[in-house]
Amino acid sequence: MDKPNFGLTGLAVMGQNLARNVARNGFPIVVHNRTEEKTAAFVNEFGHEGPLFASTTIEDFVAKLAPPRAIMIMVKAGAPVDQVIDSLVPLLDKGDLLIDGGNSLFTDTERRVKSLAAQGIRFLGTGVSGGEEGALNGPSIMPGGPEAGYKIVEPIFTKIAAQVDGTPCCTYIGDGGSGHYVKMVHNGIEYADMQLIAEAYDLLKNAAGLTNAQIADVFTEWNSGDLDSFLIEITSKIFQTVDTDTGNSLVDYVLDKAGQKGTGKWTSQSSLDLGVPVTGITEAVFARFLSAIKDERVAASHILSGPGTAFKGNVDQLIADIRDALYASKIVAYAQGFVQMHAAAVEHGWKLHPGEIATIWRGGCIIRARFLNRIKDAYDENPEIVNLMLAPYFNEALTRTQAGWRRTLKTAIELGIPVPAFSSSLAYYDAYRREWLPANLIQAQRDFFGAHTYERTDKEGIFHSQWGPASE
Numbered sequence: 248m249d250k251p252n253f254g255l256t257g258l259a260v261m262g263q264n265l266a267r268n269v270a271r272n273g274f275p276i277v278v279h280n281r282t283e284e285k286t287a288a289f290v291n292e293f294g295h296e297g298p299l300f301a302s303t304t305i306e307d308f309v310a311k312l313a314p315p316r317a318i319m320i321m322v323k324a325g326a327p328v329d330q331v332i333d334s335l336v337p338l339l340d341k342g343d344l345l346i347d348g349g350n351s352l353f354t355d356t357e358r359r360v361k362s363l364a365a366q367g368i369r370f371l372g373t374g375v376s377g378g379e380e381g382a383l384n385g386p387s388i389m390p391g392g393p394e395a396g397y398k399i400v401e402p403i404f405t406k407i408a409a410q411v412d413g414t415p416c417c418t419y420i421g422d423g424g425s426g427h428y429v430k431m432v433h434n435g436i437e438y439a440d441m442q443l444i445a446e447a448y449d450l451l452k453n454a455a456g457l458t459n460a461q462i463a464d465v466f467t468e469w470n471s472g473d474l475d476s477f478l479i480e481i482t483s484k485i486f487q488t489v490d491t492d493t494g495n496s497l498v499d500y501v502l503d504k505a506g507q508k509g510t511g512k513w514t515s516q517s518s519l520d521l522g523v524p525v526t527g528i529t530e531a532v533f534a535r536f537l538s539a540i541k542d543e544r545v546a547a548s549h550i551l552s553g554p555g556t557a558f559k560g561n562v563d564q565l566i567a568d569i570r571d572a573l574y575a576s577k578i579v580a581y582a583q584g585f586v587q588m589h590a591a592a593v594e595h596g597w598k599l600h601p602g603e604i605a606t607i608w609r610g611g612c613i614i615r616a617r618f619l620n621r622i623k624d625a626y627d628e629n630p631e632i633v634n635l636m637l638a639p640y641f642n643e644a645l646t647r648t649q650a651g652w653r654r655t656l657k658t659a660i661e662l663g664i665p666v667p668a669f670s671s672s673l674a675y676y677d678a679y680r681r682e683w684l685p686a687n688l689i690q691a692q693r694d695f696f697g698a699h700t701y702e703r704t705d706k707e708g709i710f711h712s713q714w715g716p717a718s719e
């Protein structure tokens with residue numbers, strides 16, 4: 248038999264599931280892990296699923312692959328990726344391809360693409376979304392780097408990816424670190440989406456007074472409309488899950504401290520560098536930080552007071568309003584994410600295709616949602632649209648939902664329930680749609696105390712004034 252040319256190193260769960268997905272689709276694949284026993288056990292257990300071949304040492308792994316080799320690296324982002332690359336490079340031939348399928352920081356990917364290209368090795372920084380289940384049954388795949396490298400693995404990637412309406416959830420993203428950048432923004436949107444759902448939960452529980460079973464029903468119902476998405480679907484299932492130890496709702500036993508591995512924070516950091524207001528994602532990152540200072544919050548809860556009022560309005564109306572607030576804020580979060588990707592593309596010289604990104608996020612990934620079809624349509628209609636909120640479909644949706652969105656915020660503020668992502672999204676919407684903002688005063692203050700100068704509305708030029716009443 249001819250040697251395979253596709254290999255995968257790093258057999259943690261994501262690596263294992265991706266390798267099984269490749270083999271199940273009939274593509275021969277050689278697998279490798281730092282511990283040989285793990286590789287042998289893996290092939291022993293799953294070898295019957297397809298053409299999976301074990302290797303022992305890294306030398307044996309590379310020797311079992313025919314050039315041009317395509318080697319997927321599935322190890323923890325950061326230094327481990329560099330270590331694996333360094334161990335592979337001396338064994339490779341010019342024209343071979345390395346693929347990093349982890350959540351690497353895009354600047355690391357940019358560096359690796361460049362340094363490996365100088366050695367004749369192609370490198371694809373590839374976002375893979377969908378968690379363990381997606382890796383096995385069809386993830387969303389976001390490959391970035393040299394396009395010629397992508398062509399080597401295109402038949403495999405497009406086959407193992409999730410398929411929506413016959414279209415694979417995988418497309419070539421662009422040069423350099425763009426694949427990992429797009430995956431990073433995907434994760435940032437994931438943070439915003441999760442925070443918005445959590446705020447809806449807080450209001451359903453603490454304003455509307457619903458039980459977990461009722462909350463599950465609300466999410467199930469929402470999942471049949473505009474909000475239809477993976478995250479809403481799993482949220483409903485979470486509220487239906489019973490703790491086997493106590494027989495009560497499991498979610499109530501989960502400590503309210505959110506973890507994070509960094510991709511949301513990176514998205515916010517990059518948005519600050521680019522000067523793009525990505526408020527929804529950033530509030531979601533801050534909300535996780537706030538949740539993490541549990542001890543401080545517990546102490547403060549005995550010291551600081553709130554309004555101490557209960558909701559007295561119509562519960563059905565409130566539930567409908569929360570749904571509208573969630574939908575509208577979600578539109579804002581996605582709009583901001585796409586603006587950020589555009590700004591990054593300009594900054595880094597990437598040719599990103601937002602409609603194609605929306606297309607490959609329709610299935611496989613964590614933020615998959617019916618709504619992404621609408622984003623794709625919006626870019627099909629107008630590829631140059633500067634902000635998705637301006638697309639007729641989303642403009643109409645924001646017009647339709649904003650009364651409920653505003654009422655939701657009023658209720659939350661009256662009751663003292665924190666809704667940072669809902670409120671920052673509305674503030675963004677209200678600021679973005681305004682011709683005039685009070686930044687004239689900020690400019691005047693800057694000029695007053697630091698002669699930072701300002702521009703005028705009535706004539707061209709740069710001005711500096713002596714501020715203060717004429718008598719001073």
Ligand code: 6PG
Binds near residue numbers: 437509510511612613
């Ligand atoms: C995905 C997920 C995946 C991972 C997140 C979790 O697209 O499949 O985003 O990459 O589950 O990175 O991130 P946090 O641990 O930061 O919440």
